[in-house]
Amino acid sequence: MKNIIENRTRTFDWADPMIGAKSAMEMSGYDYLKSIADGDLPMPPIMSLMGVDNCKVDKGYMRFEFNAEEYHYNTIGGVHGGVFSTLLDSCISCAIHTTLPQGVGFSTIDLKVNFIRPMTIETGLVICEGNAIHTGRKTAVGEGRLLDASGKLLATASVTCLILS
Template structure:
């Protein structure tokens, strides 16, 4: 078995270079991302870009626009992926706050969420994630606070 860092594992996953003997200390792709069809398309140290192809038939609300909760999940996936690249084995993390501002409606569309840190602290980190429609216009902006967990607080997560 070849154990890789999260960053190396994700970069190989994006390139389609993961083999059965490769693994890392977190689970990628995540089950929620597989269920919803969220794909990681770019990752760096503390940054991540994810995409989802939305459809009215699968992702809309009662008004026919793409549900805002899906945009929250897309941003949370980008932020969680970005933060996981800076987490060593034995540590984990959890979101403690997430705020979204919606700017434009989304219909059937390829959405791209780009997450990067505003502040990277020892215990608390703050991220911003911009969500763009395929026409390049910003659909939403998300900010989130993530808490890094160590020792007993990381056990069993």
């Protein structure tokens, strides 16, 4: 018996990633991310792919919003754990980036995610918050969480980044 499958399509736009990459090395982490949040620089392509919106930035802090869609689903009808992980890694590492001076980069070397509740389209608006906890000469540590609009905890995470001078 053949199943009739109705395929869905998604399209999205993104800016040249090298515009942001060049600017990232010419500005402090805070100024760079503030420029993205203010719309003066384009979002990185991964954020366009994920559907992240409404970025807020402060020194040592990053926040953005996300709405789950079908294309984020895993094989059992919930948002894939990799989506949770990508959101949390991005948000926390951006919070760390706000603490770095001009010309200094970073790379995630450890990510630990605790999944608390499932996420689906019905979850609605999801808020992702990240905080830099410690920025040293060689590594930085941050933590973050995913919350639904009513404040229910969906996941927590910790990130360690290597500082690239």
